[in-house]
Amino acid sequence: MTSASTPSLPTTEPTPFVKRGVRSAVLRNVARYRPVYVAYGVLGLMVILYASLDPSVLNVNELNLQVSSGLALILVATGQTIVLLIGGIDLSVGGVISISTCLAATKFGAFGDQILWSVLIVLLGAGAGLANGALIAYVRLNAFVVTLASWSIFGGIALLILPTQGGSIPESYTSALTSVYGTIAVPVFVVVILAILWVWFRSTRMGVRMKAVGSSSQSAYLSGVSIARTTLLAYSLSGMFAALAGLFLVTQTSGGDPLIGNQYVLPSIAAAVIGGSSLAGGRADALGTIAGALIITLLGSVVFTLALPTYWQPVATGLLLVLAATLGALVQKRGEGVKL
Amino acid sequence: MTDRSVESGLLHARGITKRYGGVVALRDAQFSAGEGEVHALLGENGAGKSTFIKILTGATQPDEGTILLGGDEFASLRPSLASERGIASVFQELSLIPDFTGAENIWFQREPLTPLRMLSTKRLRRSAEVLLGELEFPPIPLDRPVRQLSIAQRQLIEIAKAVGTKPKILILDEATSALAPAEAELVMGMARRLASEGVLCIFISHRLGEVRAVADRLTIFRNGETVGRYVTTEVSDDEVINKIIGRRMDLLYPPRQVRERGEVLLRCTDLSGGLRLKSASLELHRGEILGIGGLQGQGQLELFLRLFGVIRGAGEIEVGGRKVKIRSPRTALSAGIGCALIPEDRQNDGLLLSKSVKENLALPRLREVTRLGLVRPALERILANRAVEDLSIAIEDTNQMVNTLSGGNQQKVVIGKFLYPEIEILLCYDPTRGVDVGAKHDIFSLLQDQASAGRAVLYFSTDVEELIHVPDRVAVMAGGQVTAMLEREDLTDQAVVKAALAVTEEAVA
Numbered sequence: 001m002t003s004a005s006t007p008s009l010p011t012t013e014p015t016p017f018v019k020r021g022v023r024s025a026v027l028r029n030v031a032r033y034r035p036v037y038v039a040y041g042v043l044g045l046m047v048i049l050y051a052s053l054d055p056s057v058l059n060v061n062e063l064n065l066q067v068s069s070g071l072a073l074i075l076v077a078t079g080q081t082i083v084l085l086i087g088g089i090d091l092s093v094g095g096v097i098s099i100s101t102c103l104a105a106t107k108f109g110a111f112g113d114q115i116l117w118s119v120l121i122v123l124l125g126a127g128a129g130l131a132n133g134a135l136i137a138y139v140r141l142n143a144f145v146v147t148l149a150s151w152s153i154f155g156g157i158a159l160l161i162l163p164t165q166g167g168s169i170p171e172s173y174t175s176a177l178t179s180v181y182g183t184i185a186v187p188v189f190v191v192v193i194l195a196i197l198w199v200w201f202r203s204t205r206m207g208v209r210m211k212a213v214g215s216s217s218q219s220a221y222l223s224g225v226s227i228a229r230t231t232l233l234a235y236s237l238s239g240m241f242a243a244l245a246g247l248f249l250v251t252q253t254s255g256g257d258p259l260i261g262n263q264y265v266l267p268s269i270a271a272a273v274i275g276g277s278s279l280a281g282g283r284a285d286a287l288g289t290i291a292g293a294l295i296i297t298l299l300g301s302v303v304f305t306l307a308l309p310t311y312w313q314p315v316a317t318g319l320l321l322v323l324a325a326t327l328g329a330l331v332q333k334r335g336e337g338v339k340l
Numbered sequence: 341m342t343d344r345s346v347e348s349g350l351l352h353a354r355g356i357t358k359r360y361g362g363v364v365a366l367r368d369a370q371f372s373a374g375e376g377e378v379h380a381l382l383g384e385n386g387a388g389k390s391t392f393i394k395i396l397t398g399a400t401q402p403d404e405g406t407i408l409l410g411g412d413e414f415a416s417l418r419p420s421l422a423s424e425r426g427i428a429s430v431f432q433e434l435s436l437i438p439d440f441t442g443a444e445n446i447w448f449q450r451e452p453l454t455p456l457r458m459l460s461t462k463r464l465r466r467s468a469e470v471l472l473g474e475l476e477f478p479p480i481p482l483d484r485p486v487r488q489l490s491i492a493q494r495q496l497i498e499i500a501k502a503v504g505t506k507p508k509i510l511i512l513d514e515a516t517s518a519l520a521p522a523e524a525e526l527v528m529g530m531a532r533r534l535a536s537e538g539v540l541c542i543f544i545s546h547r548l549g550e551v552r553a554v555a556d557r558l559t560i561f562r563n564g565e566t567v568g569r570y571v572t573t574e575v576s577d578d579e580v581i582n583k584i585i586g587r588r589m590d591l592l593y594p595p596r597q598v599r600e601r602g603e604v605l606l607r608c609t610d611l612s613g614g615l616r617l618k619s620a621s622l623e624l625h626r627g628e629i630l631g632i633g634g635l636q637g638q639g640q641l642e643l644f645l646r647l648f649g650v651i652r653g654a655g656e657i658e659v660g661g662r663k664v665k666i667r668s669p670r671t672a673l674s675a676g677i678g679c680a681l682i683p684e685d686r687q688n689d690g691l692l693l694s695k696s697v698k699e700n701l702a703l704p705r706l707r708e709v710t711r712l713g714l715v716r717p718a719l720e721r722i723l724a725n726r727a728v729e730d731l732s733i734a735i736e737d738t739n740q741m742v743n744t745l746s747g748g749n750q751q752k753v754v755i756g757k758f759l760y761p762e763i764e765i766l767l768c769y770d771p772t773r774g775v776d777v778g779a780k781h782d783i784f785s786l787l788q789d790q791a792s793a794g795r796a797v798l799y800f801s802t803d804v805e806e807l808i809h810v811p812d813r814v815a816v817m818a819g820g821q822v823t824a825m826l827e828r829e830d831l832t833d834q835a836v837v838k839a840a841l842a843v844t845e846e847a848v849a
Binding site: 028031032200203204205208209211212214215216218219220222223224225282283 | 419420423431435436437438439440444448449451453456457458459461483484
């Protein structure tokens with residue numbers, strides 16, 4: 001697509017096709033991002049539930065704690081959300097996370113090493129995503145199959161790097177990523193920055209193009225969108241976010257684990273869906289995903305507080321997922337005219 | 341109409357030939373049109389119109405021939421070059437992004453950006469409002485995803501999207517086929533206005549009435565060749581139809597067959613459902629075709645869906661004097677006497693595109709072709725062959741995939757699915773949408789035959805001309821109710837349009 005004229009700002013007051021005013025602007029925002037609002041509503045209910053079980057948790061330390069334990073999931077699920085937005089799916093994030101932790105646990109040394117290897121790991125993650133994207137965009141393979149295969153491949157590579165749990169993470173690295181400024185820990189800042197970046201990204205041309213591709217790739221193509229470029233970027237970002245998740249995860253485990261990523265594949269999809277994303281593409285929002293990931297994290301704490309066996313956490317997550325999908329379907333149906 | 345436009349010659353396509361493998365889509369086709377005119381391009385489906393449009397928009401490249409655009413000669417165009425040269429097309433298959441709002445769709449890829457390289461939703465909406473206002477289109481909710489809008493509203497947005505690029509050449513490829521007469525008028529008015537501002541509008545429509553109303557000149561394609569170029573006022577409908585189909589066809593509409601109106605087969609009382617159907621009542625007799633008219637979106641679609649059990653709601657349905665509850669298409673089909681729905685969007689809703697004709701025809705009747713729990717291909721074949729013969733579907737054999745058939749033949753397969761003995765009521769919702777003249781004739785004959793054979797047909801069309809020629813009576817709907825019933829002797833286009841408009845005005849007042 002070459003340069004085309006952009007519409008100029010209207011000079012005359014147009015006929016209003018939609019209501020004006022602050023109130024209707026707010027209502028419009030709620031209507032537009034309804035699934036996101038719903039996700040934060042559910043998160044609020046979770047917080048109330050958690051606090052009613054143990055009122056002592058209502059403080060900044062608990063916030064730091066919960067966000068820290070949820071950050072890896074938030075990061076990988078954000079990447080997953082971008083892929084869901086274009087109508088794809090990325091199972092390979094499991095392998096990328098594992099590789100990322102194994103490399104960190106074996107290569108990190110002095111401060112300079114840490115920076116260098118962190119950058120390399122992120123690039124590696126993006127490259128892995130790029131490979132996925134290329135197979136999907138150019139060879140036109142099914143995203144599920146491609147990323148299922150690369151999950152297996154990356155998982156194997158992680159085992160080659162570090163056959164069992166182990167390695168070590170320098171204390172300086174861990175403390176840098178978990179330190180507290182004022183009363184707020186670094187992970188909370190990371191989430192806030194992530195949210196701001198997302199709000200920016202979703203309104204850029206690329207963000208809009210991704211939504212278009214996921215909503216109808218045919219129509220997007222007819223409007224001059226390069227499906228291939230959009231796909232490559234989405235999967236690269238997903239790989240990058242998975243690598244970042246791994247880089248943060250090692251501060252929690254203080255070592256590498258060639259299998260740890262596998263625990264994040266399905267929860268990353270669950271977090272996105274609980275946050276209001278649709279697997280059908282075109283409807284996905286990382287703000288909702290952040291809420292979804294925090295909901296899943298909080299569920300773990302609730303299960304723990306109730307002194308239930310930890311196996312109840314996946315059960316509760318599953319139930320919540322069904323609930324979210326049901327809610328999503330209901331929200332979607334409202335206002336939708338009859339179609340044949 | 342003078343010859344001024346010919347001399348100014350904005351667009352000349354000469355000797356365009358395009359082959360797809362062994363099939364020749366265009367053979368030495370010619371097309372000339374000038375700025376400031378509305379130029380109709382006519383022809384049956386498969387005559388090469390779509391290929392020609394694809395060549396103009398750069399979606400495909402010709403094998404031979406040249407395209408003269410404003411004095412410059414091109415052997416072929418690319419999409420970017422075509423849009424640089426001011427060629428914009430309203431696509432027949434909608435090109436909108438379903439999850440985008442109308443405003444986002446109109447300016448997609450051309451959005452104004454804030455300093456942070458972000459889109460401004462508000463500015464998008466304002467500009468879209470201005471544009472729709474300039475086009476004199478009716479208010480369309482611009483802050484809702486277009487997937488929530490009606491097909492007609494989406495079509496109008498699609499048109500606005502193309503016009504928003506300020507094209508020099510605007511191609512309206514069946515842009516009115518999804519629109520009700522009042523909305524089609526708006527689009528035609530817009531085309532005339534753009535033409536008066538110097539734009540060349542290439543207007544493609546299967547509705548001759550529209551072509552007559554809007555076009556200055558017309559070019560007719562048949563089998564990939566240009567077979568006629570006329571000034572609209574100097575040619576008769578018969579001549580045009582003959583050129584289009586290339587054989588003598590006495591009438592587009594088969595004569596109404598003489599038959600008795602039988603007993604009431606379907607009686608609905610105070611039916612409601614969906615957002616738009618509110619307390620509609622009507623009686624459908626054996627041996628009649630009852631047309632459903634009215635402005636777009638007055639509950640017609642919902643009436644059909646309600647009767648076929650796709651949506652549920654209040655009200656009573658009696659079939660053959662017996663009250664029935666229709667909860668799903670399955671109960672509709674088996675409600676003693678069943679209903680069959682011929683969907684508007686046959687490709688998505690009526691057919692399994694990647695399955696064979698045989699499998700499609702047998703789908704509603706799987707029980708009949710099953711023995712010991714297994715589908716017997718031989719039985720399927722017998723059943724399918726009978727349907728193919730009855731409906732004169734042009735295929736080589738019933739194993740052919742449905743997606744290789746022309747639109748008209750696909751539609752016949754959709755109808756054929758439901759022509760088994762237990763089905764006495766046929767619901768046909770816009771069965772001729774986007775179907776060429778020849779296939780239209782066949783479908784109309786088919787409906788006449790079904791009525792004469794004792795079936796009852798409920799028939800909706802967006803084309804007023806079809807409504808006055810095909811049905812025996814027409815029920816006009818407004819505000820979700822049947823507000824007028826026109827008997828055969830009252831059926832004129834004025835009467836139908838008047839009935840549709842009058843009641844709406846009353847309802848508004």
